[in-house]
Amino acid sequence: MKATIIAAGLATLASxxxxxxxxxxxxxxxxxxxxxxxxxxxxxxxxxxxxTLDLVAVxxxxxxxxxxxxxxxxxxxxxxxxxxxxxxxxxxxxxMFALHGVDSPDLSMPVEWANDMxxxxxxxxxxxxxxxxxxxxxxxxxEELADSDLKIVIQDPRSSTPGLGxxxxxxxxxxxxxxAYWERLADNIVTVTKGWSEAYGMFLEGEADMxxxxxxxxxxxxxxxxxDTKAAIAFEEGNYMQIEVAGKVATTDVPELADQxxxxxxxxxxxxxxPETNWMYPAHTPQEGLPEGFESVVPEKAxxxxxxxxxxxxxxxxxEWRAALSQ
Amino acid sequence: MTRTTATGSIALAVVLLFTLxxxxxxxxxxxxxxxxxxxxxxxxxxxxVQATLSATLSILFxxxxxxxIARRRFRGRGLLILLLGAPxxxxxxxxxxxxISVFGRSGIVSDLLRLVGLEPISIYGFHGVVLxxxxxxxxxxxxxxxxxxLAIPSERFRLAASLGFGPRDIARTLERPxxxxxxxxxxxxxxxxxxxxxAVALALGGGPKATTIxxxxxxxxxxxxxxxxxxxxxxxxxxxxxxxxxxxxKVALPSGIGAGLDRSVTRWDxxxxxxxxxDAALISAATVFLVLPMAMIAxxxxxxxxxxxxxxxxATLRSLGVALASVLVTLALGFPIAALAVKRRGRxxxxxxxxxxxxxxxxxxxxxxxxxxxxTDPFALALPVTALVNAVMSLPFALRALVPxxxxxxxxxxxxADGLGMTGMARFRHLWLPRLRRPLGFTMGxxxxxxxxxLGVIALFAAPDAPTLPLQIYRLMAAYRMPDAAGGALILxxxxxxxxxxxxxxxxxxxxx
Numbered sequence: 071m072k073a074t075i076i077a078a079g080l081a082t083l084a085s086x087x088x089x090x091x092x093x094x095x096x097x098x099x100x101x102x103x104x105x106x107x108x109x110x111x112x113x114x115x116x117x118x119x120x121x122t123l124d125l126v127a128v129x130x131x132x133x134x135x136x137x138x139x140x141x142x143x144x145x146x147x148x149x150x151x152x153x154x155x156x157x158x159x160x161x162x163x164x165x166m167f168a169l170h171g172v173d174s175p176d177l178s179m180p181v182e183w184a185n186d187m188x189x190x191x192x193x194x195x196x197x198x199x200x201x202x203x204x205x206x207x208x209x210x211x212x213e214e215l216a217d218s219d220l221k222i223v224i225q226d227p228r229s230s231t232p233g234l235g236x237x238x239x240x241x242x243x244x245x246x247x248x249x250a251y252w253e254r255l256a257d258n259i260v261t262v263t264k265g266w267s268e269a270y271g272m273f274l275e276g277e278a279d280m281x282x283x284x285x286x287x288x289x290x291x292x293x294x295x296x297x298d299t300k301a302a303i304a305f306e307e308g309n310y311m312q313i314e315v316a317g318k319v320a321t322t323d324v325p326e327l328a329d330q331x332x333x334x335x336x337x338x339x340x341x342x343x344x345p346e347t348n349w350m351y352p353a354h355t356p357q358e359g360l361p362e363g364f365e366s367v368v369p370e371k372a373x374x375x376x377x378x379x380x381x382x383x384x385x386x387x388x389x390e391w392r393a394a395l396s397q
Numbered sequence: 398m399t400r401t402t403a404t405g406s407i408a409l410a411v412v413l414l415f416t417l418x419x420x421x422x423x424x425x426x427x428x429x430x431x432x433x434x435x436x437x438x439x440x441x442x443x444x445x446v447q448a449t450l451s452a453t454l455s456i457l458f459x460x461x462x463x464x465x466i467a468r469r470r471f472r473g474r475g476l477l478i479l480l481l482g483a484p485x486x487x488x489x490x491x492x493x494x495x496x497i498s499v500f501g502r503s504g505i506v507s508d509l510l511r512l513v514g515l516e517p518i519s520i521y522g523f524h525g526v527v528l529x530x531x532x533x534x535x536x537x538x539x540x541x542x543x544x545x546x547l548a549i550p551s552e553r554f555r556l557a558a559s560l561g562f563g564p565r566d567i568a569r570t571l572e573r574p575x576x577x578x579x580x581x582x583x584x585x586x587x588x589x590x591x592x593x594x595x596a597v598a599l600a601l602g603g604g605p606k607a608t609t610i611x612x613x614x615x616x617x618x619x620x621x622x623x624x625x626x627x628x629x630x631x632x633x634x635x636x637x638x639x640x641x642x643x644x645x646x647k648v649a650l651p652s653g654i655g656a657g658l659d660r661s662v663t664r665w666d667x668x669x670x671x672x673x674x675x676d677a678a679l680i681s682a683a684t685v686f687l688v689l690p691m692a693m694i695a696x697x698x699x700x701x702x703x704x705x706x707x708x709x710x711x712a713t714l715r716s717l718g719v720a721l722a723s724v725l726v727t728l729a730l731g732f733p734i735a736a737l738a739v740k741r742r743g744r745x746x747x748x749x750x751x752x753x754x755x756x757x758x759x760x761x762x763x764x765x766x767x768x769x770x771x772x773t774d775p776f777a778l779a780l781p782v783t784a785l786v787n788a789v790m791s792l793p794f795a796l797r798a799l800v801p802x803x804x805x806x807x808x809x810x811x812x813x814a815d816g817l818g819m820t821g822m823a824r825f826r827h828l829w830l831p832r833l834r835r836p837l838g839f840t841m842g843x844x845x846x847x848x849x850x851x852l853g854v855i856a857l858f859a860a861p862d863a864p865t866l867p868l869q870i871y872r873l874m875a876a877y878r879m880p881d882a883a884g885g886a887l888i889l890x891x892x893x894x895x896x897x898x899x900x901x902x903x904x905x906x907x908x909x910x
Contacts, residue, residue, distance in 0.1 A: 100875040132619040228616040261521045262604045264596045267874035276503035290877045395604040
């Protein structure tokens with residue numbers, strides 16, 4: 071008798087545990103912090119999935135993929151969220167992701183989306199950000215920038231995704247002439263930092279007139295600090311995009327839940343959190359629209375290399391960059 | 398096998414596991430080797446040149462500075478010695494911002510120059526990298542050399558004075574032999590620290606000219622996921638470090654000055670007006686150079702100090718825990734290795750113990766991950782692993798302080814202790830511990846503070862809801878919250894210094910006597 075009661079109790083426990091499936095999402099570090107989108111997204115998704123959403127921070131954007139590859143088939147990850155589109159070819163080549171299976175995702179982006187393995191969750195335009203009180207006539211193009219005596223801080227394309235974005239941006243605008251352009255730009259560059267944080271911090275300290283960041287960066291200062299002195303520039307040649315994508319890991323033990331998360335990712339429960347926590351454009355504009363400051367600078371032309379194209383161009387562009395700036 | 402040999406060998410094995418073991422794990426996980434490109438050779442060359450120059454300059458400045466501090470008594474001397482511990486325990490990004498606020502394009506120096514109508518200076522370039530590395534390491538070098546000075550028994554100076562020795566004679570008979578013993582190891586430690594520098598070199602180097610091997614390793618890992626190349630680069634860096642270690646330790650000679658009675662030092666030789674003025678100038682210049690950037694960091698942090706998010710304080714507690722654990726492990730590894738090194742008189746033991754600094758933090762982190770992942774959940778081990786790696790990383794400093802001191806004790810009192818049959822714990826408690834107070838306090842303080850400020854491997858293992866303080870500072874920066882990050886940096890600076898002060902107090906008390 072006693073034994074059956076215990077057994078029944080155990081069975082109840084077991085079923086309670088299985089009802090609470092866990093979805094493990096690997097993402098980059100700043101996503102999960104109390105200032106990032108993580109906490110809001112966890113609450114909203116758990117309210118509808120009857121599951122536990124486990125957001126795991128794994129270094130920065132580039133480290134995400136190398137961590138997944140290190141773990142290989144034994145990985146606990148069901149979803150990887152936060153891969154830069156510029157690095158998505160390597161993600162595809164790793165053979166660790168499944169197709170997302172969403173036919174025509176409802177996206178609000180200036181470019182077509184044809185990727186059957188990864189779905190975007192946010193995006194932005196790279197742009198040079200300056201302080202209006204210090205720079206009166208900001209350059210309107212790469213040409214004007216190189217001809218000016220303004221000082222800029224940029225990031226290293228070998229260790230930073232904005233740095234990689236600028237590398238490909240220059241390549242997209244100048245093609246064969248990219249190396250020559252970098253040589254012209256060299257005297258404008260104060261320094262090249264490991265990551266975005268160092269560069270942006272240096273800019274705020276007044277070490278440079280402009281910094282490579284995003285068109286949405288001034289919105290942070292406006293909305294969070296009530297400071298409207300920062301501005302971003304839409305270049306005449308167009309601005310390069312950063313698209314951040316997520317994919318379903320092929321070895322996931324909760325494939326339905328993973329699919330459910332990818333669907334949820336493009337709804338307001340996820341997308342509303344993006345603008346004022348990640349300071350990027352939501353991949354699907356939520357019902358309430360975009361916050362103030364997000365549409366004050368809209369580039370006329372959106373530039374981007376997708377997946378394999380970005381990978382193939384990267385190596386050549388990196389060598390041109392290195393050679394031009396090492397002189 | 399004696400107990401010394403056994404415990405020493407076990408400690409060495411742990412060190413080798415963390416350095417060569419992790420490297421082997423990465424090699425094993427790699428799917429083939431790829432060769433060195435031109436860019437890699439350039440990175441290697443740059444790393445070696447800047448590390449050599451940085452270490453040489455640090456030592457060149459450290460020797461007169463340490464001598465000045467050793468032979469002068471002035472108000473604030475204890476505080477200055479304490480602050481000497483600060484720069485190189487700062488997380489690099491924090492220190493870089495401190496340096497920029499002094500030497501940057503909009504820093505204090507440039508502002509002053511503009512006031513008098515001169516061109517502002519630029520910190521960016523090769524000289525900036527060296528400047529930063531000297532800022533980090535001059536204080537460390539000074540502390541290590543100062544230990545050497547303070548270890549010269551006062552009776553020697555008394556004897557020298559009664560023989561009518563001037564500064565020159567004292568330098569020849571007492572100081573140079575001491576330097577011959579202390580400097581090679583000091584050079585080695587600083588060379589290795591600079592060799593593996595990455596973010597500092599890049600940020601202040603002004604561009605890809607300033608690429609170190611560590612950046613090439615990062616690129617191989619994260620941009621290309623080429624483990625073979627990462628491991629090969631790390632191996633080259635490691636071999637380079639080992640070669641320098643063997644040369645440095647070969648050059649070093651035990652000084653053999655002999656024992657004293659621990660009386661306080663009075664320097665009758667250095668009382669001339671001229672020498673006083675020189676020392677005063679040296680001490681003032683070094684104080685300004687070292688303290689100004691730190692003062693700027695503190696000043697930046699004050700506005701937000703009392704409105705910081707609660708998570709910062711939790712992160713601080715976590716970091717304190719990691720630091721204390723790391724101190725215990727450092728001692729547990731450092732003592733047996735130091736004892737073995739002294740017993741064997743071979744330099745190899747100390748060399749192996751010091752070589753951890755040549756290991757790439759990225760490779761250690763990745764290697765540990767490769768080893769641990771099949772066994773357990775690496776995330777759950779984030780804090781213990783961080784404490785362990787920090788301990789292994791601060792081992793070279795522990796050995797720099799402990800080995801010469803222990804060697805001296807054994808040379809002076811070893812035969813007496815042997816004659817009394819004092820071995821094992823008795824020898825440890827009654828002979829070593831009381832006489833090792835100063836280097837021990839220094840070692841523990843340094844290890845705690847280093848562990849507090851290190852980001853090293855935590856980023857690879859970080860549990861999302863349990864960040865350490867340095868990681869939390871980086872996260873604040875990544876979320877545009879630079880003022881909050883500055884507040885966090887102030888807490889980090891203050892708590893590292895407090896830890897260092899607590900442990901190091903014993904040593905400083907002696908120094909003042």
